[in-house]
Amino acid sequence: MAENVRERLQRRNEERLAINEKRRADKESNEQPTETNDYLTFTFAKEKGEIDQLLNESSSLIEAGNKMQAMEFFDTLAGRCQKLRKFLADSAMFLPSREVQVSQESLKSLQDLINAKREEHLPKKKFAFKSRKKETGKPEVQSREENKKDNLSNTEKEFLEASLGFKGITGETLTLTPAEVKSKDINLRGLNSCNVVIYGAPSALHINALSDCTVLCGPVGGAVFIEDCSGCNFVFPCHQLRVHSTTNSKFYLHVTSRAIVEDCSNVGFAPFNWDYDTLESHYRTAGLDQSENNWSLVNDFNWLKTDEPSPNWFIIEESQRTDKWSSLPAIFPTAALFDTGPSVTTETPVKETEKPKQSKKDKRKERHDNFLKKLHAGRKLDEEQKKAKKRAQTPVVGDLEPLLSALSTIKIPEINKDQKKANNSAETGKRPKGNKMSRKARQALQAREVAHFQKVLQHPAYHANPLAAISEHIKTAIQRENENQT
Numbered sequence: 495m496a497e498n499v500r501e502r503l504q505r506r507n508e509e510r511l512a513i514n515e516k517r518r519a520d521k522e523s524n525e526q527p528t529e530t531n532d533y534l535t536f537t538f539a540k541e542k543g544e545i546d547q548l549l550n551e552s553s554s555l556i557e558a559g560n561k562m563q564a565m566e567f568f569d570t571l572a573g574r575c576q577k578l579r580k581f582l583a584d585s586a587m588f589l590p591s592r593e594v595q596v597s598q599e600s601l602k603s604l605q606d607l608i609n610a611k612r613e614e615h616l617p618k619k620k621f622a623f624k625s626r627k628k629e630t631g632k633p634e635v636q637s638r639e640e641n642k643k644d645n646l647s648n649t650e651k652e653f654l655e656a657s658l659g660f661k662g663i664t665g666e667t668l669t670l671t672p673a674e675v676k677s678k679d680i681n682l683r684g685l686n687s688c689n690v691v692i693y694g695a696p697s698a699l700h701i702n703a704l705s706d707c708t709v710l711c712g713p714v715g716g717a718v719f720i721e722d723c724s725g726c727n728f729v730f731p732c733h734q735l736r737v738h739s740t741t742n743s744k745f746y747l748h749v750t751s752r753a754i755v756e757d758c759s760n761v762g763f764a765p766f767n768w769d770y771d772t773l774e775s776h777y778r779t780a781g782l783d784q785s786e787n788n789w790s791l792v793n794d795f796n797w798l799k800t801d802e803p804s805p806n807w808f809i810i811e812e813s814q815r816t817d818k819w820s821s822l823p824a825i826f827p828t829a830a831l832f833d834t835g836p837s838v839t840t841e842t843p844v845k846e847t848e849k850p851k852q853s854k855k856d857k858r859k860e861r862h863d864n865f866l867k868k869l870h871a872g873r874k875l876d877e878e879q880k881k882a883k884k885r886a887q888t889p890v891v892g893d894l895e896p897l898l899s900a901l902s903t904i905k906i907p908e909i910n911k912d913q914k915k916a917n918n919s920a921e922t923g924k925r926p927k928g929n930k931m932s933r934k935a936r937q938a939l940q941a942r943e944v945a946h947f948q949k950v951l952q953h954p955a956y957h958a959n960p961l962a963a964i965s966e967h968i969k970t971a972i973q974r975e976n977e978n979q980t
């Protein structure tokens with residue numbers, strides 16, 4: 495008996511282990527490795543290899559002299575490179591930091607190769623400044639920048655020549671146009687008390703060692719890296735934001751992922767509130783979703799407590815937020831870049847107009863008032879149409895509204911009580927008792943009015959033009975009344 499029980503228990507245990515093993519095997523076979531290092535690396539390498547192959551075969555794929563075909567070809571490659579950059583940004587949390595860095599460098603090299611091939615097939619005219627007289631009192635920016643460039647190492651010189659952006663400038667307004675920044679990396683370094691305005695959709699934005707600056711940038715398709723900045727305002731949309739060693743700065747942000755701060759203090763965050771004419775199209779170019787904004791979701795790598803908020807960053811209160819970026823110029827000429835020499839185009843900020851800028855509350859109230867006016871006008875129009883339709887259905891006389899409108903301009907003299915009594919006496923032949931008319935008198939008056947009305951209906955002048963006949967009768971009656979008074 496004991497042996498039978500032991501055998502049954504052992505058999506049940508073996509069956510249980512077999513079932514668990516089968517479940518584990520089924521789970522592993524159904525599992526799709528979408529977030530494994532091998533899958534992400536393989537997908538990235540495959541897409542990059544296809545783009546490289548197309549670039550190598552560009553000479554055979556593009557007809558000689560066909561600029562339209564070349565433009566479409568390189569725009570397609572730039573779009574695929576942008577999607578690959580976004581794929582890498584989304585996968586960064588699953589990959590080692592070293593592998594992410596290597597992939598970003600390879601993407602930058604790929605983008606540079608695309609730009610080089612584009613310039614080879616679509617050469618641009620060389621940019622050159624016209625000769626002009628040197629203005630007195632202006633700093634000699636060219637000689638100063640040349641001296642700085644001579645003191646740089648070979649590595650730094652190569653970085654400056656390959657980069658697009660600004661470096662080592664104080665107290666100036668700097669701009670980049672959409673054509674210049676399209677799908678390119680922007681670098682801002684060593685600026686002090688500057689206003690930087692970047693229109694367009696760059697692929698990435700690198701900011702280093704800025705002090706007391708305001709940076710406005712269009713939608714960034716990739717990541718924004720900020721380091722060693724203080725006392726600055728940053729206004730831009732982006733896919734990913736990483737901030738290091740930055741203090742006393744404010745971010746007006748649109749970000750589709752979670753922002754990351756490290757070794758920072760007293761940095762504030764608020765929603766993105768800058769606008770310009772082509773902003774929506776640049777959102778589409780960068781591949782950003784305007785409806786998804788995680789500006790208030792910030793990860794502080796120096797604060798690991800989940801039950802307490804980080805003291806290193808804060809949400810900017812609505813009363814302390816600013817949206818007066820209109821004090822900066824609305825559009826700018828081409829500013830100096832690293833790759834066009836050391837000359838810098840500067841502009842002083844345009845002063846605000848005397849007309850005060852409306853707040854959001856006032857704008858909402860104005861829109862509400864305009865809506866009510868339109869609604870009231872629509873209702874009034876409907877009422878006028880209903881009245882006109884009703885007047886058209888009135889028998890005999892038809893539409894008397896034009897007559898009423900004309901009568902409103904005619905002055906009818908006021909008749910006193912004595913005159914009313916005299917008129918009543920003349921019509922009835924009797925003097926009414928008091929102010930009330932007797933029943934017999936009212937019946938007689940009604941009979942006379944009906945008879946008079948029948949005569950009017952049979953009159954040829956009324957048949958020819960009813961309105962004109964009535965108008966003439968009223969004018970004659972008023973004229974006769976005036977003659978009787980005199």
